[in-house]
Amino acid sequence: AQTVTQSQPEMSVQEAETVTLSCTYDTSESDYYLFWYKQPPSRQMILVIRQEAYKQQNATENRFSVNFQKAAKSFSLKISDSQLGDAAMYFCAYSPPNSGYALNFGKGTSLLVTP
Amino acid sequence: NAGVTQTPKFQVLKTGQSMTLQCAQDMNHEYMSWYRQDPGMGLRLIHYSVGAGITDQGEVPNGYNVSRSTTEDFPLRLLSAAPSQTSVYFCASSYGWASTDTQYFGPGTRLTVL
Numbered sequence: 660a661q662t663v664t665q666s667q668p669e670m671s672v673q674e675a676e677t678v679t680l681s682c683t684y685d686t687s688e689s690d691y692y693l694f695w696y697k698q699p700p701s702r703q704m705i706l707v708i709r710q711e712a713y714k715q716q717n718a719t720e721n722r723f724s725v726n727f728q729k730a731a732k733s734f735s736l737k738i739s740d741s742q743l744g745d746a747a748m749y750f751c752a753y754s755p756p757n758s759g760y761a762l763n764f765g766k767g768t769s770l771l772v773t774p
Numbered sequence: 775n776a777g778v779t780q781t782p783k784f785q786v787l788k789t790g791q792s793m794t795l796q797c798a799q800d801m802n803h804e805y806m807s808w809y810r811q812d813p814g815m816g817l818r819l820i821h822y823s824v825g826a827g828i829t830d831q832g833e834v835p836n837g838y839n840v841s842r843s844t845t846e847d848f849p850l851r852l853l854s855a856a857p858s859q860t861s862v863y864f865c866a867s868s869y870g871w872a873s874t875d876t877q878y879f880g881p882g883t884r885l886t887v888l
Contacts, residue, residue: 694877704817704864704879750816761807761832762866762877764816 663753665765672741673773679726680736680768682751688712693727694752694762695736697745707749710734738770746772775800778880780865786886787855795850795883797865803878805868806848807832808840810861811882817864823848855887 662685672678684693695707710718710727717725722742726735738745748769752762781796797806807822809832819832823842837859839851848867852859862884868877 702862702882704866706876752817761819761822761830762809762817763819763833764809766814766816 663751663763663765665751665768667768668766669769669771671771671773672738672745674741674743676741677737677739678741678770680738680749680751680770682734682736682765684732684734684751684753684763686732686753686755688755690756692754693725693734694754695723695725695734696750696752696764698748698750698767699746704750708736741772743772743774746770777801778865778867778878780863780880780883782883783881784884786888787852788888789856791855793852793855795852795863795865795885797848797850797880798846799867799878800846801867801869801878802845803867803869804845805870805877806842807866807877808838808848808850809864809866810834810859811864812861820850820863852885857887859885860887861885 664683691712693710697705697707708718708720708723722739724737748767750767751765754762778799804825808820809817811817818834820838821840823829826842826845829840862882864882865880866877869875
């Protein structure tokens with residue numbers, strides 16, 4: 660079974676600063692998908708960014724970018740110019756091929772943004 | 775589109791009772807999944823379906839049944855509720871596996887088993 664590990668239960672960042680959330684995963688597959696989801700207090704799961712394993716280029720979505728290191732099985736999320744609205748739980752997730760987006764989630768990192 | 779809807783939003787059961795959590799989507803998505811979220815555990819996959827009539831087990835399937843008779847609906851049945859099933863349950867769906875597809879989550883059902 661694939662496992663996803665988020666080693667930082669909590670992180671804190673000041674407004675306008677940059678923060679990086681860590682994620683490692685374990686798999687024997689060569690093709691798969693990786694995701695970062697945001698869960699604010701409303702509990703709604705919001706997709707932040709996705710990365711296809713076959714793509715070497717790191718994904719970017721506005722202020723959010725990833726550092727995907729396939730050999731190291733590492734998938735970190737960088738949030739630039741942090742905003743108060745970025746405060747939330749962030750979950751890293753893995754999806755194997757041909758599973759219909761059946762996701763394996765990490766335990767999450769709680770991000771606090773201070774003014 | 776209503777997206778992914780879940781009913782009820784909250785439910786309290788007694789140990790041994792059975793119930794069905796409803797999930798529906800109106801986006802013609804082939805793929806649907808159920809997750810449970812416990813404090814400090816993240817989301818764990820219970821069951822998933824890649825199309826009508828096809829289901830498979832996830833990480834924590836024991837105590838739960840699913841069926842997929844239509845594309846739109848994917849109900850989750852608790853056969854005999856136990857306190858260990860107290861959790862928040864999320865349903866999710868996606869159109870397919872392409873890089874442009876996005877998985878959509880419902881708002882969740884908070885279930886308490888006494």
